[in-house]
Amino acid sequence: MSQTDLTPEEERVIVHRGTELPFTGKFVNHKEKGTYTCRRCGASLYKSESKFESGCGWPSFDDEIPGAVTRKPDPDGHRVEIVCSSCDAHLGHVFVGEGFTAKNQRHCVNSISMSFIPATDEKTSSAIFAAGCFWGVEHLMKQVSGVKSTTVGYTGGETQKPDYKAVCTGTTGHLEAVKIDFDPAVTSFEALTKLFFEIHDFTQTDGQGPDIGTQYLSAIFYADESQKKQAEDVVKQLESMGHKVATRLIPASAFWPAEDYHQDYYSKTGKAPYCHIRRRIF
Numbered sequence: 001m002s003q004t005d006l007t008p009e010e011e012r013v014i015v016h017r018g019t020e021l022p023f024t025g026k027f028v029n030h031k032e033k034g035t036y037t038c039r040r041c042g043a044s045l046y047k048s049e050s051k052f053e054s055g056c057g058w059p060s061f062d063d064e065i066p067g068a069v070t071r072k073p074d075p076d077g078h079r080v081e082i083v084c085s086s087c088d089a090h091l092g093h094v095f096v097g098e099g100f101t102a103k104n105q106r107h108c109v110n111s112i113s114m115s116f117i118p119a120t121d122e123k124t125s126s127a128i129f130a131a132g133c134f135w136g137v138e139h140l141m142k143q144v145s146g147v148k149s150t151t152v153g154y155t156g157g158e159t160q161k162p163d164y165k166a167v168c169t170g171t172t173g174h175l176e177a178v179k180i181d182f183d184p185a186v187t188s189f190e191a192l193t194k195l196f197f198e199i200h201d202f203t204q205t206d207g208q209g210p211d212i213g214t215q216y217l218s219a220i221f222y223a224d225e226s227q228k229k230q231a232e233d234v235v236k237q238l239e240s241m242g243h244k245v246a247t248r249l250i251p252a253s254a255f256w257p258a259e260d261y262h263q264d265y266y267s268k269t270g271k272a273p274y275c276h277i278r279r280r281i282f
């Protein structure tokens with residue numbers, strides 16, 4: 001994770017949980033379409049569609065990008081602090097029950113904790129797949145033209161910042177998964193979803209191949225309704241061919257990158273994947 005150098009004022013807010021003065025931040029009245037990202041690590045936090053006018057003097061959002069924001073009890077004993085799930089940067093606080101929008105929550109975020117990427121400049125989409133041992137899934141997904149980067153990690157569980165040892169016990173609820181960042185002008189979520197089904201046994205219900213346990217289950221973690229619909233359509237296609245599909249479709253939540261030695265495992269070690277090979281279905 002690369003981190004940006006912070007100015008003293010950014011550090012006061014982001015590191016030392018400060019608050020910028022109301023009505024002073026650059027995003028208070030900002031109305032462009034795009035994505036608000038973490039000022040420190042660049043992770044995507046909020047879509048412009050969830051931004052609304054609250055009159056409170058800070059940018060207000062009624063929902064975060066799934067898994068992007070972590071809630072913590074504020075040391076003041078009353079409020080709920082929100083931080084970047086990737087790097088723990090302080091963002092602000094979240095308030096519920098104020099009735100501003102149908103979602104009935106307000107993420108009150110310091111402008112200075114965020115950067116902004118206009119929709120016209122967004123050239124990367126993401127997909128998250130779980131298909132057993134993440135080494136093999138990453139190895140095959142990386143080879144697709146249009147895939148810009150891949151990260152192996154853990155998602156879908158309860159605990160914060162799980163490590164390999166904890167996930168391997170099968171008790172944290174996390175699955176081994178791969179996050180794929182791709183250029184939507186070159187490949188698509190649908191194409192990657194079809195490849196996902198071709199490189200593992202999606203009929204297996206207790207793990208993948210020799211790897212047995214809930215951490216090895218087959219799942220697609222969809223980011224939005226469009227990805228959900230596309231995944232459902234591919235599943236229907238498989239079922240119409242007579243396949244039984246055990247893959248779960250789950251809304252995306254926090255994705256925790258795995259330890260460095262798991263990243264690009266097969267390229268680093270020069271070994272060949274034992275667990276995943278491609279067989280054509282579509």
Ligand SMILES: [Zn+2]
Pocket residue numbers: 038039040041042043084085086087088089
């Ligand atoms: Zn961050």
